[in-house]
Amino acid sequence: MLYIRDNNSHMQTTALYGIVAAGGISRRMGKDKSQLIYHQLEQRYHVYEMLVPLCQQVHISCNAIQAPGISYAYNCMVDEVPFAGNGPISALLTAFRNFPGADILLIGCDYPYLDSEAIKKFIESLGDETLAAAFYNENKKMYEPVLAYYRYTCAKELTTRYKSGQRSLRHFLQNVQAGKYQPDDARLMKSIDTKGAMEEAKHFIHHEH
Numbered sequence: 127m128l129y130i131r132d133n134n135s136h137m138q139t140t141a142l143y144g145i146v147a148a149g150g151i152s153r154r155m156g157k158d159k160s161q162l163i164y165h166q167l168e169q170r171y172h173v174y175e176m177l178v179p180l181c182q183q184v185h186i187s188c189n190a191i192q193a194p195g196i197s198y199a200y201n202c203m204v205d206e207v208p209f210a211g212n213g214p215i216s217a218l219l220t221a222f223r224n225f226p227g228a229d230i231l232l233i234g235c236d237y238p239y240l241d242s243e244a245i246k247k248f249i250e251s252l253g254d255e256t257l258a259a260a261f262y263n264e265n266k267k268m269y270e271p272v273l274a275y276y277r278y279t280c281a282k283e284l285t286t287r288y289k290s291g292q293r294s295l296r297h298f299l300q301n302v303q304a305g306k307y308q309p310d311d312a313r314l315m316k317s318i319d320t321k322g323a324m325e326e327a328k329h330f331i332h333h334e335h
Contacts, residue, residue, distance in 0.1 A: 140278070141228040142249070144177030144184040145203070146170055147217045147272045148192065148235050155319060158192065162324060164238035164331050173233050174200055176242040180249060181231060187217035212293045214272050219288060222281035234272030236317040238327045244314045248307050249275070258298070259305030261315045269304060270315050271295035 148160035148170040155162075160170035167175065170186050177184045185203040186196055189210060196202040206223060209216040214232065221230050233245065252259055252275055260274035274295070276284075284298060292298075309315065318327050 141182045141225075142180070142231055143221065143225050143228045144174075144181035144231045144233065145217055145221045146173045146177065146184065146186045146235065147214050147232055148186050148188045155321065155324065159318070160186075160188070160192070160235040161195075162235075162238075164328055169235040169238065171197070171200060173235055173240075176240075176245060177231065177233065179242070180246055182228075183225075185221070187220065209288070212288075214295050215284065215288060215293050218276060218295065219281075219284060222276075222278065222284070226281075227278050229278050230276045232272055232274050232276060234317075236319065237273065237315060238318055238331060239311075239313045239316055240273070241314065244309050244311075247309070248273075251307055252305065256305050257302055259307055260299055262306035262308050263312065263315060264308055265312070269296050269299040269306070270317075271299055273315055274299065274304075 161168045163169070165172045174184050174186060183201065185201040187203050187205065188196060189205055193202055193204045203217075203220060203224060205211075205216040206220045209219045214234070218230060218232055221228075221232075231245075231249070233240070248259075248261065256275065256277060258274065258276050258280055261270040262268070263270065272295075287293075287298060318324050
């Protein structure tokens with residue numbers, strides 16, 4: 127079951143920890159995508175603040191190089207050595223190791239169109255026995271593994287897969303037939319990976335607000 131922390135919730139349920147995935151190398155962008163500013167804060171802090179009302183705890187997942195630059199105002203979780211350098215699964219397995227028994231909401235910094243209402247609706251769509259679920263791009267027939275929920279019971283299988291060299295969270299979601307969440311606006315799950323797309327997103331967001 128899930129924990130949603132807001133003024134209307136009185137649920138006594140399994141802890142839901144929000145993990146902001148900020149440990150990417152960002153080769154195509156040429157700079158750290160988690161530090162880009164689309165709203166009023168760096169994207170890693172913006173996502174963090176969106177998750178605070180929805181999760182029991184929130185942590186920014188980063189690599190060892192990024193860690194010194196994370197503000198002390200935010201919880202920071204450095205990828206553990208056995209998992210480091212292998213993409214989003216590094217953040218997820220580090221979270222499962224540090225917070226055993228907690229369900230994980232893994233949200234990346236690549237999605238500047240994403241808003242808190244969409245995340246809340248995603249959480250509310252989850253059933254008590256959901257093993258895993260993610261935003262789903264119907265046009266591409268593809269899960270978004272860093273817009274996703276992973277129940278604590280995923281930890282064992284994900285660790286086994288990791289040790290055997292299977293590092294793709296998208297493949298894991300496909301294999302377990304994870305729940306598919308399709309937001310009303312597909313733009314919410316648009317990943318921004320290039321400078322051109324970044325400028326387009328900034329222009330759209332600034333004019334919307």
